[in-house]
Amino acid sequence: MAYTPGGGAPAPGVVPVGSQYCVCKVELSVSGQNLLDRDVTSKSDPFCVLFTENNGRWSEYDRTETAVNNLNPAFSKKFVLDYHFEEVQKLKFALFDQDKSSTQLEEHDFLGQFSCSLGTIVSSKKITQPLLLMNDKPAGKGLITIAAQELSDNRVITLSLVGRKLDKKDLFGKSDPFLEFYKPGGDGKWMLVHRTEVIKYTLDPVWKPFTVPLVSLCDGDVEKPIQVMCYDYDNDGGHDFIGEFQTSVSQMCEARDGIPREFECINPKKQKKKKNYKNSGIIILRSCKINRDYSFLDYILGGCQLMFTVGIDFTASNGNPLDPSSLHYINPMGTNEYLSAIWAVGQIIQDYDSDKMFPALGFGAQLPPDWKVSHEFAINFNPTNPFCSGVDGIAQAYSACLPHIRFYGPTNFSPIVNHVARFAAQATQQQTAMQYFILLIITDGVISDMEETRHAVVQASKLPMSIIIVGVGNADFAAMEFLDGDNRTLRSHTGEEAARDIVQFVPFREFRNLC
Known part of the structure; x- marks a missing residue:
């Protein structure tokens, strides 16, 4: 049975974690004792998932690493939350035995959970409580220990x-x-x-x-x-x-x-x-x-601007945009997965760009009049001024360009990564570092130029730049996970290591119901 963190009406005074009037940041350390053993030939491989409650709905906040073959894990990954002493911030800690590489919790065995408020942990500094199963019965002799540490020192x-x-x-x-x-x-x-x-x-x-x-x-x-x-x-x-x-x-x-x-x-x-x-x-x-350690707010208050660019996949694997089965088909509600991803990311970022003018580029399509394939074209067909006015402007340019291009291929990322990297490199020549570049790539499939893309990302990792890749549809996105260096350092084909992890991959199907 799929794990669901629960629901029901929120307790009186419950508000979302991370709302206004943040008093401080709190770091939570988690360990487990005597966990259930779900593996036949070895011990469980536990990891912990933290859920927060907002308006009666639980949503995943973060998760720890997996402790291999260990019924008494001490997780090195910490949970960091904004603490508001005047609010009841409800938390749920759920432990699972990892069986597969999937991020979907229903693919893993449930080991038990514990719920409390953040204030309870902070006031006690450290608590140890029994883990419960979904029916509120004890999860064997399993215990969870949570310790709180205020991060007042930056x-x-x-x-x-x-x-x-x-x-x-x-x-x-x-x-x-x-x-x-x-x-x-x-x-x-x-x-x-x-x-x-x-x-x-x-x-x-x-x-x-x-x-x-x-x-x-x-x-x-x-x-x-x-x-x-x-x-x-x-x-x-x-x-x-x-x-x-x-x-x-x-x-x-x-x-x-x-x-x-x-x-x-x-x-x-x-x-x-x-x-x-x-x-x-x-x-x-x-x-x-x-x-x-300066915060995001420190940089914004210091005058840093976020420079947002969108890269959209127009390869043939997306299907004919006139066909309702196509990922580019705009439904009667006026949306599709590409537009939903643009809105989800763009609406957040546009508040931190004063002029709200965003370049929107496409790749993998044949363009009129000679129908040559391009992997770096302005979707408003104005190469000297590819800027769109706000997220609305990007959506309008996207919808307008669909009837005028031919979906083709291959799926090459490196031209768009290098395009944004050139501007990020120019920004580093300024006397004050006032610009940070964010590239959103929305795609449906496997990268064709993986070696070139790896090299481009490694070079971009030295620049004020990050890349968000949103995978739409139901394709195999293993290559995208490879670029996202959460679990390993990305290297180019020459062996050069990325200076830092600048890629975040998000499979849209996992968040489709939230949009």
């Missing part, structure tokens, strides 16, 4: 770490090391703050630099002890302990570019048993930087 800390000569833990190989960072909790136990990625088959790992809020790492107290644990990753979840050390932010700040700080990784059991034991390797902190 400082962030960036750490760059490597390992050297770590202990070999794998019988026929080396080790697959990763690090976990802990801070003291209010109950005297260590609380997980961050977990690095796993580096495969090496005793000398180089982890990617990572950034966390300073208040998350040490509650803003640079002298507070921090426990760092090093493990060898195992697929079955039984990670082998390599070693540990304690430090503090003040100690870590001694590391600067060119002046690293070294920590011996100690295994206490080995230290007791072996007289000549020295260490289980060295963890080297290459650099430690503390900066201010």
